[in-house]
Amino acid sequence: MxxxxxxxxxxxxxxxxxxxxxxxxILMALSFLIILAYTIGSKGLxxxxxxYINASFDISQEYVDPENTGDEEVIKKGRYRKVFKEGVIxxxxxxxxxxxxxxxxxxxxxKGVSYQLRNMVLExxxxxxxxxxxxxxxxxxxxxxxxxxxxxxxxENLRPVSDWxxxxxxxxxxxxxxxxxxxxxxxxxxxxRNPEEAGILGALVxxxxxxxITLVLSxxxxxxxxxYLEEFAPKNKxxxxxxxxxxxxxxxxxxxxxxLGLAVILNIFGIPRSIPLAGGLVLTLMTLPTVIISSRAxxxxxxxxxxxxxxxxxxxxxxxxxxxVVPSAAPGMxxxxxxxxxxxxxxxxxxxxxxxxxxxxxxxxxxxxxATVLPAQVYLWADSPERGFEEKTSAAIMTxxxxxxxxxxxxxYCRKKLEKKW
Amino acid sequence: MAATDSFxxxxxxxxxxxxxxxxxxxxxxxxxxxxxxxxSDIWISNSITDYFPAEIxxxxxxxxxxxxxxxxxxxxxxxxxxxxxxxxxxxxxMQYYSGLIRNSITILASLLGFFIVWKNIEPSLRARNKVExxxxxxxxxxxxxxxxxxxxxxLSLLFETIRFFGDVSPIEFFFGTTWSPQIALREGQVAxxxxxxxxxxxxxxxxxxxxxxxxxTPIGLMSAVYLAEYSSPKVxxxxxxxxxxxxxxxxxxxxxxxxxxVAPFIRGVGEGFGLSxxxxxxxxxxxxxxxxxxxxxxxxxxxxxxxxxxxxxxGSYGLGATKHETIVSVIFxxxxxxxxxxxxxxxxxxxxxxxxxxxxxxxxxxLTANPFDSVTTVTVQIVTLLIGDHEFDSSKTMAAFAxxxxxxxxxxxxxxxxxxxxxxxxxxxx
Numbered sequence: 001m002x003x004x005x006x007x008x009x010x011x012x013x014x015x016x017x018x019x020x021x022x023x024x025x026i027l028m029a030l031s032f033l034i035i036l037a038y039t040i041g042s043k044g045l046x047x048x049x050x051x052y053i054n055a056s057f058d059i060s061q062e063y064v065d066p067e068n069t070g071d072e073e074v075i076k077k078g079r080y081r082k083v084f085k086e087g088v089i090x091x092x093x094x095x096x097x098x099x100x101x102x103x104x105x106x107x108x109x110x111k112g113v114s115y116q117l118r119n120m121v122l123e124x125x126x127x128x129x130x131x132x133x134x135x136x137x138x139x140x141x142x143x144x145x146x147x148x149x150x151x152x153x154x155x156e157n158l159r160p161v162s163d164w165x166x167x168x169x170x171x172x173x174x175x176x177x178x179x180x181x182x183x184x185x186x187x188x189x190x191x192x193r194n195p196e197e198a199g200i201l202g203a204l205v206x207x208x209x210x211x212x213i214t215l216v217l218s219x220x221x222x223x224x225x226x227x228y229l230e231e232f233a234p235k236n237k238x239x240x241x242x243x244x245x246x247x248x249x250x251x252x253x254x255x256x257x258x259x260l261g262l263a264v265i266l267n268i269f270g271i272p273r274s275i276p277l278a279g280g281l282v283l284t285l286m287t288l289p290t291v292i293i294s295s296r297a298x299x300x301x302x303x304x305x306x307x308x309x310x311x312x313x314x315x316x317x318x319x320x321x322x323x324x325v326v327p328s329a330a331p332g333m334x335x336x337x338x339x340x341x342x343x344x345x346x347x348x349x350x351x352x353x354x355x356x357x358x359x360x361x362x363x364x365x366x367x368x369x370x371a372t373v374l375p376a377q378v379y380l381w382a383d384s385p386e387r388g389f390e391e392k393t394s395a396a397i398m399t400x401x402x403x404x405x406x407x408x409x410x411x412x413y414c415r416k417k418l419e420k421k422w
Numbered sequence: 423m424a425a426t427d428s429f430x431x432x433x434x435x436x437x438x439x440x441x442x443x444x445x446x447x448x449x450x451x452x453x454x455x456x457x458x459x460x461x462s463d464i465w466i467s468n469s470i471t472d473y474f475p476a477e478i479x480x481x482x483x484x485x486x487x488x489x490x491x492x493x494x495x496x497x498x499x500x501x502x503x504x505x506x507x508x509x510x511x512x513x514x515x516m517q518y519y520s521g522l523i524r525n526s527i528t529i530l531a532s533l534l535g536f537f538i539v540w541k542n543i544e545p546s547l548r549a550r551n552k553v554e555x556x557x558x559x560x561x562x563x564x565x566x567x568x569x570x571x572x573x574x575x576x577l578s579l580l581f582e583t584i585r586f587f588g589d590v591s592p593i594e595f596f597f598g599t600t601w602s603p604q605i606a607l608r609e610g611q612v613a614x615x616x617x618x619x620x621x622x623x624x625x626x627x628x629x630x631x632x633x634x635x636x637x638x639t640p641i642g643l644m645s646a647v648y649l650a651e652y653s654s655p656k657v658x659x660x661x662x663x664x665x666x667x668x669x670x671x672x673x674x675x676x677x678x679x680x681x682x683x684v685a686p687f688i689r690g691v692g693e694g695f696g697l698s699x700x701x702x703x704x705x706x707x708x709x710x711x712x713x714x715x716x717x718x719x720x721x722x723x724x725x726x727x728x729x730x731x732x733x734x735x736x737g738s739y740g741l742g743a744t745k746h747e748t749i750v751s752v753i754f755x756x757x758x759x760x761x762x763x764x765x766x767x768x769x770x771x772x773x774x775x776x777x778x779x780x781x782x783x784x785x786x787x788x789l790t791a792n793p794f795d796s797v798t799t800v801t802v803q804i805v806t807l808l809i810g811d812h813e814f815d816s817s818k819t820m821a822a823f824a825x826x827x828x829x830x831x832x833x834x835x836x837x838x839x840x841x842x843x844x845x846x847x848x849x850x851x852x
Binding site for chain 1: 640643671681746776804838
């Protein structure tokens, strides 16, 4: 009796442990998700903000347009570096002493400030000869210091800002000249070598153009294939081969599609590299199986009675399918297409092969312009050694994830609200 | 005749006559346009060689191809100094006339099609059948694209691989233990032959895959067990989609996470124990890949466990078994094919995964069994060999295709086996 009691207890203990392992496994998986989200979120949020310095610049006639021509070409070639330099010395008089201290002082500001001044003057000629008070970007190092990412107690040679710059920064803080503002540039500018100026608009537009190609090609082709296979195809060897083929294509590693694109789309068809057209073609081949498989599933869920009723009142086979079956199956097809598009949006490896990972400053205007895509931008920035790019990478990831969430919610909405229950 | 009478004479609905005319007007034009564009490109690049400088002709086919390439670029208005202005102007005029002829015959074809329709269209024409057969052939062609894709993959990989095996023997590739293809870059130097023994690359892929599966399999399986057998429907409906988020996150995000968070963390922990861990250690890339694969295993395994008939479960309880005993000795064996299928699919995913390893694993091929060391994988090598390379004639770029073919064959094999196993199992209980 005692023996069997022990046996019973050990069985019950095993039962408890087993269930416990299950909970642990799920908690582990979920905590990975939370850690991932927290890491990206905490790193990325500061990336949406940027440090600005309030500074005044004397746009003197002498530097910008010495002969007062008012000619745009002359103003374009003005010596804005000089204007910038005088502004810097105005704030830090000790920087006037020698070149070395001026270099340190100028590195408190972004490298783009003199271009910003030029663009302002080009836009408004009246500024010439006046003194303007504007907010300009701080350099990435100062930005990082302001966000608390740089340890002040490190020895000078180990930290990206010098003792002198630290002192000047404190001075600026005391004068209330440093401000943190929402980083509008992040959404309105293309890539840049300087972290403080870099934006994702180029990558966003590139992604949109690439996805547009993918959608325009993969939706009609995928749906046509699905309708053919599900409604019309005779049951023979050829149809079987096509079906097996599609299922296997869905599981081919994406990098292999990249190799296909490199060999066929770039080398045989001669489409230039790096353009959304080339990337979109490869992504079309990749998303087709997803679209086909989900469209077929939704066609299959339309009950045969619909087809038979249509045929019974004298519709042709195609009329029955296109007038009755396809409209009923459309929400499912949209759902599958949106999910396919979301996959395509996050895809990087095949686009790496198509040359869509490149440093491109200009925002692409058409599907024939060199472009990069959002995940490729993440890859590029993640590879950059500058500290400032780390938060930009996370911020770009957050933007990417927001788009993915929107697309997937749309898919869920399509499935829940529009799909017919038979 | 009244309008209703004239409709009664029609064989099909009026709109089908419209579609019929539309297709006949537009399709011949499109076909002629495509054929001419293709043919004229080939014809121009063949006949333009007559005007090439003699020294280029003497240098053989490769140089001629390059010269044609620079001509193409120059014709778009980019200045290229090695193109002779005479040849360029000849090329441009050929293109101009070709375009002129193309446009005129396209319009001609369209008019001809319209004329044929106009001659043939009459109420007794079976317009609907004709239009439907055109739509049918479009759908049939669309379904052929997937076959063309597979064919394209296989042919392009095979073609380059065969060329590669002309330079490097397959025995060296599959059994050699030194992988240093980058040396082949510097042509004309001593030791310009790179060495292409891919064993260290395969070993690295194998190690990272094993690490990933060691992380993913127990977590995925136990999650599936809990979700399928223990949890309430409400918990399941929340947790299952939450786990599936892990599969929806772009791999480049995991790569960033592995390289910037996990690798330094593991390195730090290792230093605490006095271990020296490479900053691009296999274990960092592998474990993050494992996290990504959890839902691949949990979702499918959960589905197959749910599909095990209730009668089996009840029979086991009736004999007095606990839930744990039922799961281990009844549900697992019944669902085993599906579980194995899910593990095989996840493995194939791990082998083909690119971004995580490109960002977090190493570049140098090392033959090591130490998971804390840095190793490289097939996909990393494909990417590094091909990025930024425009030509296909060095052994280096062709080696990437040989690796690609190996990768494709292995993952295809795993997928085919997995799908077979899963389908066979489904038949058993359906």
